[in-house]
Amino acid sequence: MENQFVTKSHWKKRWLVIYTRPRWEKKVDKLLKMQDIKSYCPLRTVTHQWADRKKVVDMPLFSGYVFVWIDEREEYKVRQTLGVLNFIYYMAKPAVIRDCVIEKIEQLTKMEHDYEVVDLQEINPGDRIRIKCGIFYNQEGTVIKVQGKNVLMVFDHLNCALVSNVPISNIMLNTANVQPTYV
Known part of the structure; x- marks a missing residue:
């Protein structure tokens, strides 16, 4: 007879990417942390200039995305969090981000202050x-x-x-x- 119980090692945590409602990245990050779910929303400091004033704000580095460090049991809990739209999928499974990639993003945001993620939209001569x-x-x-x-x-x-x-x-x-x- 097979063992009906799953060992604890089966529930390995890994970094996944979730897609959020527009401009909800920081809110989702906070809501996940309130549920004791490790999440990471990398931020960059931006100065917004208006005609009458300047304001320095922290903006998400990746618009619409938050990273979560979870195992399979926590996926449902993440999905039910307000502002979470879905996981990002690759080959019909949630996309897994290597730990070294998250570490590099963390290092970049701590050490560098002049960085950005440029949206690769089609811009052509004549536009x-x-x-x-x-x-x-x-x-x-x-x-x-x-x-x-x-x-x-x-x-x-x-x-x-x-x-x-x-x-x-x-x-x-x-x-x-x-x-x-x-x-």
Whole structure:
């Protein structure tokens, strides 16, 4: 007769990634910790500039994601936490993140202060873009060339052609001027 009891070693903890509601990363992290579930929401310090003030805030490094250190028994508890949408899956199983990856992220956030995760959106020459922050905040221009994490663009509405090299993280596509593609 087989042993009906599962040994404790079967319940091995590992790092998994959960997907959260938009802008709920820090809330989910706090709610999980209140349930004695080890979670990790890496943060970066960002200065937001408005016309009348500046504010320094901690923003999640990975928008929409939180890491959890759990075993299989705790998966249901995590799923039932307010703000958790689902686990990130790879090959029909929750994606497991190696411990060394989490350790490297922790080291980066402790040692470095000038880092970012850049969303790899499609930006191509000819696209109309808008500046999100900096001296040219809210100005529009046209992409001339994409160079790694920077975009060479021209501001053509300032009564002159001013060419500038702008980090991709400081721009957004101007979707109002994007023509729909029909297939």
